[in-house]
Amino acid sequence: MPNTNCLAGMQCHCGSEGPFRITVRTVVEMHDDGSEDLAGDLVFDNNDWCVCCHCEHAGLVSDFRRVPIECVPTLAPLIGLS
Helix, strand or coil: CCCCCCCCCECCCCCCCCCEEECCECCCCEECCEECCCCCCCECCCCCEEEECCCCCEEEHHHHECCCHHHCCCCHHHHCCC
16 A cells, blocks of 8 residues: 555565655754753755665665655645645
8 A cells, every 4th residue: 555644656676665764853852961852853854865675675765755745745745735
């Protein structure tokens, strides 16, 4: 079944629709002895590194997009296309 949330439009060349290991950006409060628990949004885009957990194929997130992000109705409002 195609992904409809954070991974909408993504699929590896092996056919897997996830999970994927993706380099993400977030903000945490850092202290000398560590950080608070992760509580913020995790952000990634087409230029971030992605690895298929099924076959270990690696590349950019854009390499895993089978449907252009602009065509994924659930994501369009999030990127300002609605």
